[in-house]
Amino acid sequence: MDLTLTAPMPASAEAGTATKLPGNAPVVSANMPATLDELRARLGASPAHRARHLGEALVERGLIDAATLARALRSQASTQPHRLLGQLMVDSGALSASQLDTVLAEWLGVPTVDLRLLSPQIEALHRVPGAIALRETVLPLLVHGDTLVVAVADPWDQPLLDELRFVSELRVVPVLALAGTLAPMVAQAYASPTPGSDGNKTATSDASNPFGQRDVHALAAELVESAPDGHDGGTTVVSESDNTLVRLINTLISDAIRHRASDIHIETSEVPRPVRIRIRVDGELVPYLEVPARYRFALVARLKIMADLDISEHRKPQDGKIDFARFGGQHIELRVVTVPTTHGLEDVVLRLLSGLRPMPLEGIGLSAGNLGALRSVMNKPYGLILVCGPTGCGKTTTLHSVMRELNTAQRKIWTAEDPVEITQEGLRQAQVNSRIGWTFAAAMRTFLRADPDVIMIGEMRDEETARIAIEASLTGHLVMSTLHTNSAPESITRLLEIGLDPFTFSDSLLGILAQRLVRRLCLQCRVAQPLGDAALAELAEQYVASGQPGGTARDALVRRWRSEHANADDEVVLFRHRGCAACDGNGYHGRLGLHELMLSDNRVRELVRRRAPASELQAAALAGGMVTLRQDGIEKALAGLTDMAEVLAASNA
Numbered sequence: 001m002d003l004t005l006t007a008p009m010p011a012s013a014e015a016g017t018a019t020k021l022p023g024n025a026p027v028v029s030a031n032m033p034a035t036l037d038e039l040r041a042r043l044g045a046s047p048a049h050r051a052r053h054l055g056e057a058l059v060e061r062g063l064i065d066a067a068t069l070a071r072a073l074r075s076q077a078s079t080q081p082h083r084l085l086g087q088l089m090v091d092s093g094a095l096s097a098s099q100l101d102t103v104l105a106e107w108l109g110v111p112t113v114d115l116r117l118l119s120p121q122i123e124a125l126h127r128v129p130g131a132i133a134l135r136e137t138v139l140p141l142l143v144h145g146d147t148l149v150v151a152v153a154d155p156w157d158q159p160l161l162d163e164l165r166f167v168s169e170l171r172v173v174p175v176l177a178l179a180g181t182l183a184p185m186v187a188q189a190y191a192s193p194t195p196g197s198d199g200n201k202t203a204t205s206d207a208s209n210p211f212g213q214r215d216v217h218a219l220a221a222e223l224v225e226s227a228p229d230g231h232d233g234g235t236t237v238v239s240e241s242d243n244t245l246v247r248l249i250n251t252l253i254s255d256a257i258r259h260r261a262s263d264i265h266i267e268t269s270e271v272p273r274p275v276r277i278r279i280r281v282d283g284e285l286v287p288y289l290e291v292p293a294r295y296r297f298a299l300v301a302r303l304k305i306m307a308d309l310d311i312s313e314h315r316k317p318q319d320g321k322i323d324f325a326r327f328g329g330q331h332i333e334l335r336v337v338t339v340p341t342t343h344g345l346e347d348v349v350l351r352l353l354s355g356l357r358p359m360p361l362e363g364i365g366l367s368a369g370n371l372g373a374l375r376s377v378m379n380k381p382y383g384l385i386l387v388c389g390p391t392g393c394g395k396t397t398t399l400h401s402v403m404r405e406l407n408t409a410q411r412k413i414w415t416a417e418d419p420v421e422i423t424q425e426g427l428r429q430a431q432v433n434s435r436i437g438w439t440f441a442a443a444m445r446t447f448l449r450a451d452p453d454v455i456m457i458g459e460m461r462d463e464e465t466a467r468i469a470i471e472a473s474l475t476g477h478l479v480m481s482t483l484h485t486n487s488a489p490e491s492i493t494r495l496l497e498i499g500l501d502p503f504t505f506s507d508s509l510l511g512i513l514a515q516r517l518v519r520r521l522c523l524q525c526r527v528a529q530p531l532g533d534a535a536l537a538e539l540a541e542q543y544v545a546s547g548q549p550g551g552t553a554r555d556a557l558v559r560r561w562r563s564e565h566a567n568a569d570d571e572v573v574l575f576r577h578r579g580c581a582a583c584d585g586n587g588y589h590g591r592l593g594l595h596e597l598m599l600s601d602n603r604v605r606e607l608v609r610r611r612a613p614a615s616e617l618q619a620a621a622l623a624g625g626m627v628t629l630r631q632d633g634i635e636k637a638l639a640g641l642t643d644m645a646e647v648l649a650a651s652n653a
Contacts, residue, residue, distance in 0.1 A: 032178070034117045036142045039149065042111050043173060110155045112176045115139060115185040124148060127168040129328045130190040136160055139177070139186045146170055146243075151177040151185075166250075166306070167328035169243045245295060249302055252277065252289065254329055256352065259584065264334075264350040266303070268296040270343050275299060281584075282519045282591050283392065300338065300346050307336040315340055322350070335419065353421050358404040359397060365593035365641075367632060369625075373597055374513065378402050378480075383510035384473040386460075388483040388491045394517050394593055395482040396421060399456055402480065403427060406454055414450060416443035417458040432458070444468040448477075457481040463499045470500065473508040488512040488598035488626070489617035496611055506600070506608035514596040516629055518636075518646035521575055522583035526640065530571040536561065539634060546630035546651070547622050565638045575640045592641055594633045594651060598626050 033039040124140035125133075127148055133139065138160070139151040148170040152160065155174035164172045177185075256264050261279040268275050274290040291299060304311045306327065307320035322334040335351040366374065377385060385402075387395045400422045407413060407426045418432045418440075432438050440457050441464040447455050448468075460466045460481045473479040485491040491512050496502055531539065540554045540561075565572050577587025598604070598621040607617050622628075627635075633647030 032112060032114050032117070036118060036121065039111065039113060039118070039175070040142065040144055043149065110174065110176055112178055113151055114178045115151055115181040120189050125189060127170065128164060129167065132167060132328055133186055133190055137183055137186055138164065139182060139189060143170065147173055149173050149175060151175050151182060153177060153182055163326050166246055169246050245298055245302060250327060250329060253324060253334065257330055257332060262352060266299065266348040268300065268341065268345040268347060269293065282588055283517055296345065300348055303336060303348050304338065309336070309338065314344060314346055358400040358422055358424055361401045361405050364398055364401050366595055367627070367635065369627065370595050370597045373599060377510040377599065378406065380478065380510060382473055382476045382478055384470060384508040385480045385510050386483055386491055386512045387515065388485040388488065388512060389515045390484060393515055395515065396458070398513065398515060399480055399482065400424065403456060411453040412451060413454040413456070414447040414452045415456040416440050440465045441468055444472065448472055452477055454478045466495055466498065466500055470504050470508045474504060488514045488596050489614040489621060492608055492617055493614045502609050502611055506605040509600040509608070511597060511599045514629060516594045516650040517591045518594060518633065518642045518650045519588035520590040520592040521577055521640065521642055522580060522587055522589040524582040525578045525580035525587060526575040527578050528573040528575055530573050536572055543631050543634050546628045561638060572638065574637055574644060576643050592636065594629045594636065594647070596626065596629045596632065599624060
């Protein structure tokens, strides 16, 4: 039993208790703090008297009598499993939930405050962004040293208190808001202009700079200075709640978002080597920051806490997600993967997911010819369309751009993805989970019973998924998926090798789009380099050699380039990167797709049925008008969108 039948002590006026209240009336204490100074003093004072049990406290407050308590205890004893006595009395109507919360808080030493009597400190309001305060219904009241006092509805909501601690970078002490006062006072505090402002800024405007951020490198320098003797000895234990470390992680993620990074790599090493942090921008890893080695465990632990992972597990990889808005940042989600490395250490990779939206089909970099051809096949009522390329080449983005155009009220579109990175209103999107048997193949079988018009599969990983996709495409559905292959013709041979029937496959296939991503030149600082006759002829030779020899006359190709790309001085130019403030000094800004679209025609279908090698399929596709990745890249380099170094690195000869 957690309560006693001992007769209650009489209530006293000095204790500030109330007489017995009606069943739903809130418990109002006569000595609630009326000012922040009184609240500060109350937090630092020891209680003069504390009941031995909660039941005794309820009787002392006059909310129940001894007979009611005795009945409740007997009822609790006869219930299996035992229920909490306070909740049992609420359920029976002996007292209200707000009365129980107030007495429980007072009994445990958590003050109850009437927010109508208190005016929050401006500094306290600035410590919690308005977006979080309004979403979670919390009101920061005062900052005292390294402590933030916050009025909440549930002082025992530990995840909320952890979030407030991360956001404010202070120790958080909760107080219980009197029932009915919290929501209106939060709205009032964050809706009114803050004193000392220009009258236009409100407390919610602080969300644009939620952490009061300093430069991330200055924070790293502060970590170095805090190491023993001014350097990293690697022996001092650092807490994952270290304020400077928390600020550094928050600022690092915000900086990565600002720099358009897709990934953050945190790489730990043995002492004395520092923790290395790199970010991937436009597909390229960029060294970004080094953190003292003594923070290596705390840094990983902090990220695990943010992602709700097990901080005690270091031997196995883990994965989770961080909702950065929970910690006062932007509305963006990060996928977190931890990887055990040597010497008991772990690396962490964070992929920035949320905020991704489907791009218009015209915006993914398709040439006019490829765009028109792709639209011609994607508007067919049934068949199979594949997008192929290595990991990270934008296959999912392309599929979602296609879905964006097909997504109308007249079509039912199902998608199975792993993970769901891009969301669209109107699509019915499912995340596969192989651990429970919800695989791509299982999702496909389910979709076929759910009246689809269009089905998108995140990836064809096995023969079963590919076979079901082909069957679906032959029974009146448009099916789209991705493959990890290098070129469009190689995709056909790969699928035949895993066991697909060549006849049904050839009948279902509409087209295959191979793609790569290259960095787009910064238009503010790109530098033009005129091409002489010899250089232009050499470029034409590269163009022709990447396809079928003799497929395009070199002289005709040079004449077309001069007519389409010559500048005012009648020169054909290529551009190279230089670097400026607009592109962070690297000369590139954003990425661009190179594409190779192979359409299925009678000749291709015949070759598929007799399992022809990729070289024959390539020749047939080129004869049908396919432009190779290298050729598409050369055209885009001449248009000034990228440079030849990017094209050569990304495309096959």
